[in-house]
Amino acid sequence: MLPDLDQLIQLQQLVNAAAEAQRDVDAIPSHIAALDDRLNSSREAVESAKQKLDEAKQQRQAVEKELAEVQSRLSRFKEQLMAVKTNKEYTAMQHEIATAESEVQRLEDAILEQMLEADELTVGVDNASATLKNEEAEIANERGELESERGTLEGQLKSSAEAQASLSASISNAARRLFEKIADQRGGIAVVEAKDGHCSLCNVRLRPQIFNQILKNADLIQCDSCMRLLYHDPGDSPVGETAAS
Ligand SMILES: [Zn+2]
Known part of the structure; x- marks a missing residue:
């Protein structure tokens, strides 16, 4: 075989392999960006679960505050009941007390329901946090593999460039x-x-x-x-x- 042709074939093989390695290197940032997206969506899932739990807590605090108000009104009515002078007043006060008592019942039921909901939301936060922890470990691992692949490919590119230069020197x-x-x-x-x-x-x-x-x-x-x-x-x-x- 013509020596120049033989060497050009080898040079082309080096060039082709280097082009492939370069394509792989160039693709790494998009792989890393995809890992970042995965990590971000896991973090967002935790944030959103925590936010739901916080909102539920705030709603419960509002209901607890309302309950405290109704209970203090109820105690006031009960004290006033002792002081009434007429039957009409007594009946009216009884009516107020019954209304307040049913309100207390309604609010206590609502709080119980909210507590059950909060338990579920807490499980949701725990699950999302566990998923995030797994994802963090897995993504760190995959990122490490990509970085090590990048190192290997860059090493290949460097030695290919050296081999191309020394081969080129022997071609006419x-x-x-x-x-x-x-x-x-x-x-x-x-x-x-x-x-x-x-x-x-x-x-x-x-x-x-x-x-x-x-x-x-x-x-x-x-x-x-x-x-x-x-x-x-x-x-x-x-x-x-x-x-x-
Ligand atoms: Zn052709």
Whole structure:
């Protein structure tokens, strides 16, 4: 194989692997943002559960205050009952007392109901807090994995850049410039395999004499359509071998 072609193939493999690693690195911030969203919604669930419990407590305090007022009114009525002088006054006071007593009953029932509701809301807060605790641990773990993946990928990118530089140094200037020009214009992919008479990337059908030349891997040959450099991988395509002979 033409040494330049052999090295350009290797260079392209390094470039492809680096591009993939770079895509993975670039995707990490959105993975982290998704973890942050998960954490935030768990925190919001706890806040909302606590808020419901607080509101319920405030409602109960309002009812307790009302009950205290009715009870003090009731005691006042009972004292006044001792002091009444006429039957009419007595009946009126009895009526006031009965009304206040039924009000006390109603408020006490309401408080009991609110206490049961508060118990449920407390369970809700506990559950949301437990979920948050689990999520915090799980998310910290996943975030750690992402950070370690980022470290690994950045290490790969660094060694790939070094390998690309040292490989480039051994490629002829003309071949390297051609590679760079095509890579620049063609999304970073300058060297692709020709397979079964076709460019494996743009899929154009190659002229038979061109394909036969490619099978020899002895020249830098560009695809007529996408301009990429083409090579033949001897490890595959028995159809191609037949065409060569
Ligand atoms: Zn092509």
